[in-house]
Amino acid sequence: MHQALTDLWYGFGVALEPHNLMWSFFGVLVGNLIGVLPGMGALSAISMLLPITYTMHPVPAFLMLAGIFYGSMYGGAIGAILLNLPSHPPHAVTCLDGYPMTRAGRGGAALGVTMIASFFAASFGITVMVFASPLLVEAALKFGPTEICSIMLLGLLAGGTMARGSPLKGIAMTVVGLLIGTVGTDVNSGVIRFSFGFPELTDRVELVALALGLFGAADFLRSVNRMKFIGNETKVRLRDMRPSRAELKQSFFPMLRGTLIGTLFGAMPGTGPTITTFIAYAFERKISKTPERFGHGAIEGVASPEAASHSKTQVDFIPTMSLGIPGDPVMALLLGALMVQGIAPGPQLITEHADLFWGLIASFWVGNILLLILNVPLIGVWVKVLRVPYRLMFPCALFFIAVGVYSTNNSLFEVNEVLVFGIVGAIFMALDFPVAPILLGYVLGPLVEENFRRALLLSRGKMGVFLERPISLTFISLCALLIALQVFFAARAAWAKRHGRPGTGFAAAPARAVPPGD
Amino acid sequence: MRVLKNKRSRDYAGGMLMTAIGLAAAFQGSSYQLGTLERMGPGFFPTALGVILAAAGLAIAVTARFTQYEGELEVLAPEWRGWACIIGALVAFVVLGKYGGLLPATFAIVFISALGDRQNTLLGSILLALGSVVVAVVVFWWALQMQFPLFQWGGG
Numbered sequence: 001m002h003q004a005l006t007d008l009w010y011g012f013g014v015a016l017e018p019h020n021l022m023w024s025f026f027g028v029l030v031g032n033l034i035g036v037l038p039g040m041g042a043l044s045a046i047s048m049l050l051p052i053t054y055t056m057h058p059v060p061a062f063l064m065l066a067g068i069f070y071g072s073m074y075g076g077a078i079g080a081i082l083l084n085l086p087s088h089p090p091h092a093v094t095c096l097d098g099y100p101m102t103r104a105g106r107g108g109a110a111l112g113v114t115m116i117a118s119f120f121a122a123s124f125g126i127t128v129m130v131f132a133s134p135l136l137v138e139a140a141l142k143f144g145p146t147e148i149c150s151i152m153l154l155g156l157l158a159g160g161t162m163a164r165g166s167p168l169k170g171i172a173m174t175v176v177g178l179l180i181g182t183v184g185t186d187v188n189s190g191v192i193r194f195s196f197g198f199p200e201l202t203d204r205v206e207l208v209a210l211a212l213g214l215f216g217a218a219d220f221l222r223s224v225n226r227m228k229f230i231g232n233e234t235k236v237r238l239r240d241m242r243p244s245r246a247e248l249k250q251s252f253f254p255m256l257r258g259t260l261i262g263t264l265f266g267a268m269p270g271t272g273p274t275i276t277t278f279i280a281y282a283f284e285r286k287i288s289k290t291p292e293r294f295g296h297g298a299i300e301g302v303a304s305p306e307a308a309s310h311s312k313t314q315v316d317f318i319p320t321m322s323l324g325i326p327g328d329p330v331m332a333l334l335l336g337a338l339m340v341q342g343i344a345p346g347p348q349l350i351t352e353h354a355d356l357f358w359g360l361i362a363s364f365w366v367g368n369i370l371l372l373i374l375n376v377p378l379i380g381v382w383v384k385v386l387r388v389p390y391r392l393m394f395p396c397a398l399f400f401i402a403v404g405v406y407s408t409n410n411s412l413f414e415v416n417e418v419l420v421f422g423i424v425g426a427i428f429m430a431l432d433f434p435v436a437p438i439l440l441g442y443v444l445g446p447l448v449e450e451n452f453r454r455a456l457l458l459s460r461g462k463m464g465v466f467l468e469r470p471i472s473l474t475f476i477s478l479c480a481l482l483i484a485l486q487v488f489f490a491a492r493a494a495w496a497k498r499h500g501r502p503g504t505g506f507a508a509a510p511a512r513a514v515p516p517g518d
Numbered sequence: 519m520r521v522l523k524n525k526r527s528r529d530y531a532g533g534m535l536m537t538a539i540g541l542a543a544a545f546q547g548s549s550y551q552l553g554t555l556e557r558m559g560p561g562f563f564p565t566a567l568g569v570i571l572a573a574a575g576l577a578i579a580v581t582a583r584f585t586q587y588e589g590e591l592e593v594l595a596p597e598w599r600g601w602a603c604i605i606g607a608l609v610a611f612v613v614l615g616k617y618g619g620l621l622p623a624t625f626a627i628v629f630i631s632a633l634g635d636r637q638n639t640l641l642g643s644i645l646l647a648l649g650s651v652v653v654a655v656v657v658f659w660w661a662l663q664m665q666f667p668l669f670q671w672g673g674g
Contacts, residue, residue: 052662166529168581172536172574179543179567186560191550193560194543217604224600224634391635392646395628398604399650402611402627403658403666410665412612419608430594431532432525449563461556497586 004130011358014059015366020359023060027067028367032374034068035075036382037393041089042072042330043439044219047211048400050337051407058341059356063363065337069330070122070313070364074371077114077306078382082107090273090309093281097294097301104297106247108240113251113299114306115375116243121259121307122368125314128263129361132315133350136322140347145454146465148324150475152448155325157479158268159440167486169433177441178448180205187446188453200413207336209414210442212401213421214435220394221426241379243299251303254284258307265308266315272328272436273309273316280308314364321349321357324447329436332443339443529582536575544568603634619669624654 014020027049034045045068053061073090080091081098094114101110143151156178160170183194184204195201243251258280265276284304285294294301316327324345326332338345343353350357375382405414425435459465466472544565553559607630615623628650632643658664 166578166581168574168578169532172571172578175567175571175574176536176539179539179564179571182564182567186550189551189560191560193550193564194546217608220604220631221601224604225597225636226594389637391632391637392642394635395607395631395643395646396650398607398631399611399624399628399654402608403624403654403664406615406666407658407662407664412615415608415612415615419605419612422608423605427535431528431535433532452563453558456555457557461554463555494584494586 004134007354007358008130008362010354011360011362012366013362014355014359015063015362020060020063020363021366023056023064024067024363024367025370027064028071028371029374031068031071031073032075032371032378032382033385035072036078036385037075037388037397040072040393040397041076041215042069043211043215043333044397044401045069045072046330046333046337047208047215048397048404050208050211050333051404053337054340054408058338058343058353059359061341062334062338062356062360063367065334066317066360066363067367069334070310070367071371073309073313074115074118074375075382077118078111078379079386081110081114081302082383083386090277090305092274093277093305094302096281097296097298100295100297101299101302106297109243109247110299110302111379112241112243113247113255113303115241115372116248117251117255117258117303117307118310119368119372120255121262121309121311122314122364124259125263125266125311126361126364128311128315129318129364132267133318133322133357136318137347137350140323142471143323143347144469145451145458146469147471147475149448149451149455150466150472150479151323152325152444152451154475154479154482155319156437156441156444156448157482159272159328160437161482161486165432165434167490170437173428173433173435174437174441177438178445179441180210180438181442181445182449187450198413200411204446205442206405206408206414206417207333207340207442208408209405209417210421211333211439212405213418214425214438216397216401217418217422218425218429218435220398221422222429223390224394241376247299251299254300254304255307257284258304259311261304262308262311262313263315266312266327267318268327273312276312277305277309280305317360321345321360322347326440326443329439332440336443525587526582526585529585530579533575533577533579533582536578537572538575540568540570540572540575542568544572599636600634604631607631607634615666617671620654620659620664620666621651621668624651 015024030049031042031045034040034048035042046065049068050065053065056064076091077094077098080094082102084095084099098107098110098114101107156174157171160174161167179194181204183201185192185202192202261280261283262276265279281294281301281304284300285291288294288298288300290298312327316331319325319327320331320335322345324335326335335345343349343356401418402415405418406412408414425438428435455465456463466476545568547561547564547568550561550564551559552561552565607627610626610630611623614626625647629643629647632638632646633640638646655668658666659668
């Protein structure tokens, strides 16, 4: 306890160094700006700026990337509430009640509540992170290759099956990602795999190219001429942002509950942010005395999911940094950025790179305060940015993608990779496959293979080793439970449908708010 | 494009695509050395993944057979002009980047992709592209000092 506070104090020292503070500020500002832009989310924002960090010191680089992440989440909420545009899927559910509030003239108050809820939830998440990380590390130090392999299996399975859409398709996409991760030279034998004769592919597939292809180019291919521009005449002024006393009172407990739900889900590796916000919303509606208000501008429906997504984001950093298991695609991308910097995520990270870890935690607080300060005067600017039409935005974004990817290796080959993954991603999306698990598979692939090989080498080729060691057995049982639950829910849904009964309402309801581009 | 107009045939197509990718990966993977469980060769992991993917693809197709689909399907009209322009813009960036330099490549990628949107006019696209060229010079070439010549002839 005392140790954690001392470490945190040290972290604030790192985060408040002028150089680091500047990058953190730059990150939240750019993240907020890009998050506001229609059709751009945290993933595209981070991957576009990832190339700059390759030449930076790891600490400011990572502070900036994390800043972009939560900055774009703040920005995403603005688009969702004012324009009914969820640029980042977790905000889809915020549209349901945020946009009706805007139409009723309370959009400013919804934004104000969002900011309060986000800040509160993030602070709570950070506190959990400060005290839980060292405990998790202690446990994680007992992990050998067998345990790492099983927990990664759990993470991949959860990431694939808990995404939106069919679990089988999610698993297929995860495996595709794992396969993309095997491209390149095998570290153990030096054999070159799946290079298709391109010398550039003897190294791995470029992380930035994969992410920007799947989440940039593919998205443009899917949204061009289809993204409807919704003109908005909303004017939000500073004094509109202050929620009334009644609204604050109404949103206090939903905010608390949302924060707890987010924290719970953040601790589970592999559960995506979208599912978290949907559950927070559904839960709030279920316990509400007036569920019929939901969907027509209930402030609880804004406060709870936004709080959930922010506390989850912070708590998600725990398994990402201390176990090396990313909770969602954005975390996978950040993990990839760490590895590019030559830092291996895992239990040793906190002790070996204390400045990075504690500096990052402290910078969360600093960054969230910066965001709070930034968003108050800049809200008018963001409203104007929201009006940038898609038809002007996507050509410029495509240009930034091309130049950004070029700069990773100063080679045009990576731009071709973007093109290929863009087309492949668009085809997958057209066939209703979720593409996010690909990134998860790609980042974890080499780690899974390495640990799988090592585990079986140690056990002399006996697969039973995964069930013999207690920690590993726990994870494998959780995997089995996850699959069993999926099968059970699928069977129950099919049964209910066959007997003409409508399913549980909330599962279908939020789907309306998701735009075709997602 | 007809397969995309029906949820079931969409899932059939998706499942078959996954099976095809899985089988291809397993086939190619098995050409590297497989090894044993104790000492796995470089081919073991890719081959296993290929087999799993093929199985998942089959499972998708089989469950599609037994699923009762409901709700209307958003049918999106093919958008050939937008697709051609976005793909063309990226190809133009690579080709002009190699044989012309950063400036022509920048102009081409923005100009061509902007033409992909039906609401953009010719003049508007040119202006947008010229604006991006200014950004390219100021931000990437001058401020970030990127290793990408502004002009070059015949591949560097």
